[in-house]
Amino acid sequence: MMLPGRRRRGVTLIEMLLVVGIVALMVGVTFPSVSSGVDSLRLSAACDSIASFLNGALNRAARRQEVMEVTILKAERALTLRSSEPGFLRRLELPDGVSIARVLPDAPVDANLPRHIVLYPAGAIPRFGIELENRRGARRIVRVDPVTGAPEIERLEAK
Numbered sequence: 001m002m003l004p005g006r007r008r009r010g011v012t013l014i015e016m017l018l019v020v021g022i023v024a025l026m027v028g029v030t031f032p033s034v035s036s037g038v039d040s041l042r043l044s045a046a047c048d049s050i051a052s053f054l055n056g057a058l059n060r061a062a063r064r065q066e067v068m069e070v071t072i073l074k075a076e077r078a079l080t081l082r083s084s085e086p087g088f089l090r091r092l093e094l095p096d097g098v099s100i101a102r103v104l105p106d107a108p109v110d111a112n113l114p115r116h117i118v119l120y121p122a123g124a125i126p127r128f129g130i131e132l133e134n135r136r137g138a139r140r141i142v143r144v145d146p147v148t149g150a151p152e153i154e155r156l157e158a159k
Helices: 013-063
Strands: 068-073 078-083 089-093 098-104 115-119 128-134 139-144 151-156
Touching: 013 068, 013 078, 013 089, 013 098, 013 115, 013 128, 013 139, 013 151, 098 139
Parallel strands: none
Antiparallel strands: 068 078, 068 115, 078 089, 098 128, 128 139, 139 151
């Protein structure tokens, strides 16, 4: 029994359904752009990680005077780094959604085989690059410039 002057407080079922429907509509509209942004962040992080990985290999070859071998494993989406120092092994795995599209220069044999690049102390730096691609088709290349000896990241247009 309701007393005069007192009002009921609360939300009706229709009001609640309307709010839930509006929130669901907003989530449905913004989800594709959010997931695209996450894919772009993963690709950028992978490029930065590879550039840092290669820079470490080049620095170690120059400063410690050790022969370094960079192996690019396209099928495993990973890079390994070995040294002439016994027991030295580093591995870099790419995040989900990012894959190695090609290794530059293109190989005359099967492109899915591991590629080995040897870095000699005080030697010429080879010209090579790794092209990465995410699920949405965005591509970037991490190249090692033989003149400066520094890795560079180049943005490519999507296919």
